[in-house]
Amino acid sequence: MKRNELAEAKNKIEMLTNHLLDSIDVDLLSDSQKIAYLKAIQPYVMPKLQDIKSSTDLNLSDNLNWLLGADEDEVEQLVLPKIREISNG
Numbered sequence: 001m002k003r004n005e006l007a008e009a010k011n012k013i014e015m016l017t018n019h020l021l022d023s024i025d026v027d028l029l030s031d032s033q034k035i036a037y038l039k040a041i042q043p044y045v046m047p048k049l050q051d052i053k054s055s056t057d058l059n060l061s062d063n064l065n066w067l068l069g070a071d072e073d074e075v076e077q078l079v080l081p082k083i084r085e086i087s088n089g
Contacts, residue, residue: 017044 021041029037067075 024037026034026037070078
């Protein structure tokens, strides 16, 4: 399977999973069913929460805020000489 096909298959599985999870009315479940439901979705939900946390937790110190507005060439011009300097040590 090609990389594009794998990405498409993964996307379809994720869409189906999201649709299934959204269609379950948790209020109608018994306590034991709710526990089973939480156990079933936990491996799926925890990585998603971690992704959301890491994408929204971009806390940069004041001396690194310039990176947010800099383009790639500017960053390379500033960083590569320092890397070479450290590497040549």
